[in-house]
Amino acid sequence: MADPNALTTALRAEGLKPEHDPRRLAEYSYDASNYRVTPAAVLFPHSEDDVATALSVCHRLGVSVTARGGGTSMSGNSIGGGLVLDLSRHMHRVLAVDERARTATAEAGVVLTQLRAAVFDATDRRLTFAPDPSSQSRACLGGAIGNDACGNHSVRYGRTADHVVELRAVTADGLRITVTRTGIRATVPGDDIAAARAEHLEAELRSLADDHLAAIRVELGRIPRQVSGYHLKHLLPEEGFDVARALVGSEGTCVVVTSATVALAEQPARTSLIVAGYADIVDAARDVPLLLKHRPTAVEGVDEVIVATMRERRGADAVADLPEGSAWLFIEIDETADDGFPRAAALEADLRADGRALDLRQVVEPTERADLWRVREDGAGLSSRLVDPDTGETILSWPGWEDAAVRPDLLGDYLAEFRDLLTRHGLTGVMYGHFGAGCMHIRIDFDLRSAQGRRVFRQFCTDAARLVVRYEGSLSGEHGDGRARSELLPIMYSPEMLDAFELFGAVWDPAGILAPGGLRQTAPIDADLSLADVTAEHPSQACIGVGRCRTHTGGVMCPSYRATGDEKDSTRGRARVLQEATRDGLDRVDWRASALAESMDLCLSCKACSSDCPTGVDMAAMKSEVLYHRYKGRLRPREHYTLGMLPTWLRVTPYLAGPLNAVLRTRAGRAGARLGGIGVDRVLPEFASAAALQEQLRHAPASINAPAPPEIVLFLDSFTRGLRPEVAGAAVRVLGGVHRSVACTAEHCCGLTQITTGRLDAARKTLRRTARHLDELGGEAPIVVVEPSCAATLHDDLPRLLTEDEVGADEAARARRVGARVRSVATHLGELAAEGRAPAWPGEVPEYVVVQTHCHEYASFGNRVQRAALTALGVGSVVEAAGCCGVAGDFGFTAGHEAVSDAVAEQALAPALRRHPHATVLTDGFSCATQIRRLATVDPTTCGDDGDGRRGRHLLELLDPDPRPTESTVKPPK
Template identity: 55%
Template sequence: MTDSAGRPVSAAGTPQRGDVNSGSDPESTLLRALAEAGVPVDGSPRRRAEYSYDASNYRVEPLAVVFPRTVDDVVAAVEACRATGTPITARGGGTSMAGNAVGSGLVLDFSRHMDQVGAIDEDAGTVDVQPGVVLATLSREVERGTGGRRTFAPDPSSKNRATVGGAIGNDACGNHSVRYGRTSDHVAEIDLVTSDGARLTATEAGLRATDPADSSSAERADALVASLAGLAQEHLSAFRLELGRIPRQVSGYHLENLLPEKFNMARAVVGSEGTWAVVVGARMELVPKPASALLVCLGYQDVVDAARDVPTILEFSPAAVEGTDEAIVATMRHRRGPDSVLGLPEGQAWLFVDLDGDDPGSVRAQADRLLDRLGENGRLVEGRKAADPAERASLWRVREDGAGLSSRLASGGESWPGWEDAAVAPERLADYLVDLRELLVQHDLTGVMYGHFGAGCMHIRITYDLRTDEGRRVFREFTRQAAELVVRHGGSLSGEHGDGRARSELLSIMYSPEVMAAFAECRKLWDPAGILNPGSVTDPDPMDGHLALAGVPEREWRTSFELSPASAGRDPWVHAVQGCIGVGRCRADAGGVMCPSFRATRDEKDSTRGRARVLQEVVRGARTVEEGWRSEEAREVLDLCLSCKACATDCPTGVDMATYKSEFFDHYYRGRRRPRSHYSLGWLPRWMKLTGRVPGLVNAVLATPLAKAAAAAGGITTKRALPRFARAGEWRREITDAGARGSAVLFVDTFTRGFRPEVAGAAARVLGDAGETVACSADACCGLTWISTGQLGTAKRLLAKTAAALDDGTDRPIVVVEPSCAAALRKDLPELVHTEQARRVASRVRSFAAHVADRVSGGWVPSQARPAPERAVLQTHCHEHSVFGAAAQRRALEAAGVGEVVDATGCCGVAGNFGFEAEHYDVSMRVAENALAPALRDTGSDVAVLTDGFSCARQVDQLAPSRPGLHLAQLLDPGATPAE
């Protein structure tokens, strides 16, 4: 068997690797050609594994990946591919849900280096961009450069990681497409490299050589324009009747833009999905930014009722009409807590309507009129205006995370793209949804729905079983019938994401043979070599070929962690690592905490997604990486994971890479020598039993040159000052009122006992101030250092003893001073120790901040001795953020009277042992530059810094030695003196 590129494949559809040392296989030939052209290329098994996937159902292993820095790199890469007959796939953020960003040849990833925003011309209303610019970055830079007067309009939900090049390739739209349309409505010029090496610029008027002195490209431009004009003339009637009929008709090529009355070559190029030429730059058009906006949230009984009200809503000229259903909201609350969705009205389906204008009063009045009209229609359950910015952001995040949230639901079910973004005219949306739901019932499928209701474009993720032959048969049959259904409703197979591998096979249902033939002819005119993104649009791959879930062997992967829930009959480890569906939120540079290592390096291998994709290759036994627990490729991608656990909350699908790293390292290092830091830092609680006996001697040694030698011997960086050790039992002198049977148990962890004993006393006094009597527990360990280094046998033994010690027959809260230890007891304890006792104890665990926030919510007002600072920098520990929520410390600070809280949102970079390890120090400091270091630089030395986490406090000491980090307990301490 062979794939679409002529490469041999196995019966399961897995490309077979040649001998890379033979010099005669396609990989070696390509790598040699690129090397001769001076283009850096990565053909390593690990890199190929990372780029075998995008956000679709598909897996296609490439030969190699190039990260071009200049257009010359692109030209050279294209020349090498043309000479060797190698397919080319251009890629941005890798967020394609249709399989447009994977290919069997060379992948060009523009997001890493060619990601600059160029000149902004406010008068002309344009901006120069490179193809790898992230859409949200572009909007932010334009608004900054124009004083907030202009912005870039297309805003798909993936805007904080999707790129301009990808938006051009798919004709992306976004949440505000009701007002602003598609990417094709915002393009002025596009710079291209064709497969035969011409450098062309597509404009409204036609094509020109990008360099006027380039005569061969000028000749190519003239010939291509003449041929395309002739193509349009030959098919005038078909183009006018079949193309450009509804707002979201994205399927196929946009050849209506070649018609004489509509001619615009730049717009024609948009949506060609990388099959015509490679985008290397663009001039994009800008729009005025409204002065005032108001979100109106509407609740309905179901999505059909919501869709029936869309024509009424459109009469009010909204900027956006987006929607989601109850399954997504329930999953958001399940994964991120009840506070993650604020201000949602009653209902089981919701519309988010953005109204805007120049005057806030007029916008509010318009919202009132809209609510009155919808009330008269009789379908609205409840509607409300979301004026609070936090509420508005919370509601929009529900919609924007829809793709990920819907894939792994709170109910435990899975759903997948495929019939992902069909579109009809908005006035036909309700009737289409009625028929679509009937079709789902016929096939015993469930569809989770969300999308662009105002544009008639519905995203739907469906409960196919793509792992089995029968499930794939249902997938194919349902998708074909759904295509026939949407065409009967006058719609488009794709309304935003393009056709790719998911829908190209079905285009003949939507278009006549004449138009399909014109598509093929047009593509050949642009790409006579036939090397650009094969398998999409024309001569497509089968829609059920190259499915990522097909061909994964069944075997038992024995794990220490209880990785549940897993789908029935499937291995929990396989199910866990397959949780990543590639939406790429871990690649965002703002919002949330994940993924700190990717934000520091900008390398796919250091993203949660990149790690998950390599692990997925491990469990499928692919030849790209070594199979099983001994995979060196998996160890490599996990190396810079900080185990911050932010992905467990921030990732819409709930991928918990910290847990996967611990599990993998536990197996990988069995029978192998571990890194030295696993013995020094990983065994820290054991060493601290010794240092606690002679802290004076240890601290004296740390002040001498011997300290650096000892640190180096233990794999610890010599660039970071080591903390001073406290005497064993010193913490007890800080706590004078603790009893045996208090109303709350204060768990004094290893780090607090050994390094910050004063915090234990402050915590006890704060709990007392809150009206609680305190019992203390300090003889147990959460096992965190063993967990993070993958020494799970020891961790389980320690945790079992801790559960026995804390299970006292009461339901008293166990309040833990150190957030990382609290998280380990709350989450890791029941996942590693599979007993009712462990679950009972875990359910009682609270972080100090979360417990204090609960008391504040109950009406308690802190009576701290120190006056509340006017400003404070807040560094929320990543584990606090992930397991207990990000808002607890802020609520406590507000209750204490802190005027302004400056959030340093993101990982501090130390993350337990990570920032102390010699090989990771530089990355840890780059991670600090994501948020913490700028926050410290931007605030005065007199501004307090809140660092509940010991690791966070150490990073603050490193960055600003004169500003020691305070634990929340120290700030609220009623027994502190003003000088403390």
Template identity: 55%
Template sequence: MTHAPTAGGTQTDVAGDLDALGVEVDSSSRRLAEYSYDASNYRIRPVAVVFPRDADDVARTVSYCHRHRIPLIPRGGGTSMGGNAIGPGIVMDLSRHMNRVLSVDTETGTAVAESGIVLTTLAAQARSATDGRLTFAPDPSSASRATLGGAIGNDACGNHSVRHGRTTDHVEELFLVTADGQRLTATRHGVEATDPTDEAAAERAAELTRRLSDLAAQHMAILRTDLETIPRQVSGYHLAKLLPENGFDVARALVGSEGTCAVVVGARVRLVPVAASPLLICVGYPTVSDAARDIPAILPYAPSAVEGIDRKIVATMAARRGRDTVSALPGVTDRDCTAWLFIDIDEQSAARKSETDVGATAKLLLDELRSQGRMIAGTTVPDPVARKTLWRVREDGAGLSSRLADPDDESVGADYESWPGWEDAAVAPERLADYLDDFTDLLDRHRLTGVMYGHFGAGCMHVRITFDLRSDEGRAVMDSFCTDAARLVVAHGGSLSGEHGDGRARSALLPIMYTPAMLSTFAEFKQIWDPQGTLNPGSIVDPPPITDDLALAGVPPRTWPTMFRLGVPDPSAPGAAPDGAHTAPPDPFVHAVQGCIGVGRCRSTSGGVMCPSYRATRDEKDSTRGRARVLQDMVRTAPDVETGWQSTDVAEALDLCLSCKACSTDCPTGVDMATYKSEFLHHHYRGRRRPMSHYSLGWMPAWLGVAGTLAPAINAALKSPLRRLAARTGGLDPRRSMPRFATRRARRDHVAALPPVTAATDTVLFVDSFTKAFRPHVATAAAEVLGSTGDTVGCSADNCCALTWISTGQLTHARKVLSRTAQNLDDGTDRPIVVPEPSCAAALRKDLPELVHTDAAHRVSSRVHSFADHLSRLVEAGWRPEGLPDAVTLQTHCHEHAVFGATTGAAVLQSLGVEVHTADGCCGVAGNFGFEQGHYEVSVAVAEHALAPALRTAPDRPVITDGFSCAMSVDHLAATDPAISSTGLHLAELLTRGATPRPPTATPTEPTHPEGA
């Protein structure tokens, strides 16, 4: 289906007109690609994207669209799964600038905020302003990037809605810009002009009040009988709020209207008390239906949350982020346990049961559930860290379920994918179990698989389904299934949508749920507010078919040859398609880049490590999602593969990617943008001149030997006026502090003097290029620590991980280097290979087998450990150093976080009794990135997110920087900020203070491999 503005001229005209009005607008092809998608199945290319700075900008833009009859789509975090944040015409991103909390009133317990404020930010500022007493209640799983305006648009609910209800229940006033550009305020009792002196606005408010009052009076009967029949009836408009018994509540009638009636620029919202004694209870069940059948027994305890998840989601979290992330779940090792409930109780729950102790209330509940006979295992989780870790599993359900990864489940292949579309139905909680039984039968009849999770306590079920959206047959199956599913949920007295809204996914199915009279009333409500139909057309009223504008439809079935093995079987290989699918899996590269489904965790500014460039710029183009969307448009629209690889839009989108790898684990769907960037650069620059930094830094391992010989001269030059010229010549930024090269003598004393690898060696110490060239003393320290365990240590210093060639996309040479390294290290043993530099360790563990497709590469990869990762195994075996500090600041290394585990460094130090204060986030240097021209400002801004504040907070604590880039960032901060005087230490250096060497267990013999390993 092709969309275009109904009037208004060309795309260039629109952008130029808005720019002349003083509105920030972007109509570049790259920007349009980013905003052609949300978190739904749909793609519609807009004409332009607007970033208003205030309500006046909004009014100017809306008035312009009204005059020219151009569709306008308000957008917050872009996390809509129903397709209600995309559309033709102009997309208005309210999150970029309009994101302030304007006031918090402790007496009335309310807050006023702009619509672009992120929900977790609003909640945090409310707690801060009320000394931790009050917060904003709605907490959907996307709360760390979803906005207040988006929550109002969809009537979002969240994990604690069983206690606190929907966003509707917390709105006091909405500050609006109407479809004709008027500034109005919708209140709990009507509509008024935001500025009482604005006569035109006052007239419009009076007209709206009269027409809405007439609407309610004319349709009073069906508003009372057809709406608000269950707690999560979100589909359609909330017109029952206009009834006299509800006070003619226009503000709450507009909640859930999906931007189709007016643009919400801000709101006054009600705050709720913060629980003083929250306690999580986890209960395991044989099936999701068994879990649902216990809901009636749980609700009398007044829980604040009752959430459910499927085992496949748990297994995927364990595979992607480590088994320790789910180890606290009861029954997680029992294969008969396939579903869990997460139940939050607190002092209010205890009071309901006449108890004074929350723990005693939890015991009562667990005893009652055991008596029901369905649960397999249950436990309380009092530790707040463990509680937060487990809630992360539920919060990431949408992403985890879309790309499953369970090595123990043969039904989950590398090409597994599932999609939204019917992910938001709700029934009364007491009917949930029966509904799930029937829903499971419906999936089976259509030969589809669904991974289930959701708000069990509120009767709202989220499901990701294995629709085949690439073929006509598969889309027909989706259409048929969703139609049958709509009939099923209505038969159970339920709602098509329980919090995501109707959007493009469900609006066309509303005739199954509502009578023609009710649908006509919805249309009349829309027409009163938006007579020309320019606001978010296609949602709720006059929708297109649910199979129109699907993002996966029309993508050419081309092969994009790649150097990396991206994990998806060759589409031409024999093998049956999964149930419900009608085509072979797509090309591996296409499948990989389409892994982004838009949930937007990369747009979060707290928690995890990704995406450092977005945290620095707050621009969609610098998020993992934004880059993935541009890549998705590349594989969709390029006239041919070779032209696609030359895309300047993709090159621009990837420019500020730090290749930190964090997205490969922090992203719930496992999008690995560092790998995609490397692959793209390989093709993009084939046969073309590269940036100078690709030669100066990309080929660094090749010239470091000479640099060692000339170290004194080079180091002197780096302090002289020649430094700026040399930096610019090499494509580097002269403002960046440059490293000092180790002399030949230092390399000889610290590396060449280490014992070689022999047949008797227990542990291979792989001395990487960075350690050898800049920190050879770290090799000595690492060998000393490893030797203090009683193991014999042999040094391999003549091989390379090819990291700099990989990160600059010079993959042909990278493969040659890695092939040679794999051959040299593959010695027929399984002894560990320990690498002091985490990024090099990550390259050998992850990139080696993906670039070199040999058994030797896989064998070597499996033996590789970062220093901290290997040390944890020694500590578990009983090794203990002495003389460690009480506390340290640990710079979390991005590559180690991604490949060896999010808590690798912190866990080993904590197990040794050291208090660890982590700086969670990229250091900003990130290999080549921080040195390259054009990246300095972003690099420094990235360091300011976590590392720099941590150094200022505790200047006397030792700072652990296992990564050379991290150490360089600390050095640069110390050189440019008088408040920072820290120097980074490798973990091995810290431990040598307390490591007591013991005699080796065997006498070294001659090396068995001449090249060192």
């Protein structure tokens, strides 16, 4: 183990800034594999010079170095015990796109989707970087090169090695070289030491290839996905001594790649997507040879458990209608005709005539296609925390043998035998993957905690290696060997080939300091398992490191990471810190540790991770737990007493609204707010008077609280009553006009602010009172909650917090009953529209609407609930600001969070307001409406046609047949 103090002292002497505090080391002790190795320090280089300096220091000290990008390796390639270099934080520039040469040059830390986007923009969407692994939205170019990544379209485009033109790299002792398809040269002209090293490396590599010609020709390059071992095939004379491609797939053990020039491929003009349903996964695999005759661009598959998990986690509409079956293939094919789908039709005809499919469906609608591809892309996460479609129970599964590949024509027979092997070992596995390339990703329910479970793991992987070799396959078809499979390579390769592999690594790095534990200085496959002998179970362990929280586009999670780019602020980073804190048992956790406080500080509690994370990590709930333990019996931060107790204060403010609002507009009032923990330049809401609320509710329809059994229960929450009375009035008028009987309740609270500030004991008391009241009101009638965050709290947090252990069986059952009845307004109106009972628009239907969906509604009721409701209500065009607004309850108001809150607003909301100055803006969430109000005061470009009074409106306000102004509609002060 490296001495972290000596290492950091030496690096700092060279002007570098390594980090080795407990929080940072916890974040980088894991990747997406089963393994945990704590580094001595972590460094975020800004340039190739920084990388060279760091490697020179480590070489001198004999400290190992592991290069890392997105940290999404499933085989343990991005963790190590010495210095970890995270290239993704600063070294992520796209340096050049040459459309004529069809190449792009980018730094190793660039995320693949960002590289593709840059290429799209530069070539008018004509060209792309073809490799598209499922982790492409957070995996980096350097990692794709290290593992020789492939992706969904590898049937057409092959592996990363097929697209590499040139690599810039740093050797283990800090020399900068450029590796090409014909040799090696010094990167910096006049660098005689690097030039001499390049000449020496070339000579050694030529000698290696000459000495092992026969073995290389016989044993390597046998199947399309033979990724295991080093790619020495490219050093052969007939391959042109292609050193660049020989380095691809070397898993960081030879050099540290700092940038690369890659070849670009032409984008197909049109494609078709056919979904074929099968009785089981083996039948699907047996149809692959038939499909490959049609030269598809992709043949991907999933089974029913993954689909059921997606629907359970993200709602029934999260997956498009699938054809009959228990397993499905997604088959994409280029269309060369200007209209129609002739190639798809030919493939369908062939499949119906000679295939095993039960049913087929062509998917044309872009949103449905995106949904289906997302199921496949989220396979690694979804399959790790599965929902049994029959019982609803959670099934835990793990990588370790998720990456083998065989010849596509042998895939069906291989999978049939593989299932038998699972049965013999008492295991079950979920299968998905690249069927067209013969590469299967299989997650298995290993028990990695107990010694007996680890013995089964070792024996199974050994037997599985023998099985795949018997089918002429490769232990790794995409993810690399790493810690998960390198020990098993002697089953696949001859002693001569293993010697050649070892010599290849030693040519580049004689001291063996680069990425030890995998292909070099190989560790046993059952060493360093992260769950070994960990008996404590904690929700944070649901995170397996797939890293979807590190994306910058798509979905909502994780807004704080998108703002800072720091692993600390990702859902994964926080989960890893919690995993470290709870390893020795929940009774030994230091809840007041600075690592936990720092990790949780910038979590917005937006709950988007509970939906967007493929494993369902709910960091908002975990943050509440941390705050609960941290401040139990202690003085809390000021904002916990001001913002965190807002519903309590809202019982009083209606009677003081006039003078209170007037005071808060003054300099003294703003200073008082600062003393209460409110951040600088935050725009405070207008408090509603009791008279304003009474006026809004004065002329309620006769259906409100009519004696007949209610069709719905209308829950007027604290925020709506005390801060948006016009929305309360609209709710009564709109829903009262649609339903013959509405039970309206306005006396209870959901406990949201108590939950978000960790006052869980108080929250349970509040929720118990509310649940009793609602359970007695309205029988089984839906409970429509005006504020989306309150709806989400009653829907999700009520049954989560009122469990049998906490409140007993009867009250837990009541909580589940009430939670199941809760609807957001958009959900309910969408249901009414489907029944033909939608409320009428009071005037012309808006031509188009910009929607800021509240994060809690997004997480609890579905990511398209607002769009679906508006579409059902007849709105022609819906523009979604897909992201968090940046306020997120108390977060955006709290001192110290201002910069992040503002940065989050710039991710989606503010740009949408600027792009659509004429649009009506829909914000059912009070937080979102508050952010729009603030933006209007500080940024004129967001004001649109309404000027500085532009505000977000609730859907009920848009439908209100008799809107009545209140003081809260007054333009905010400058």
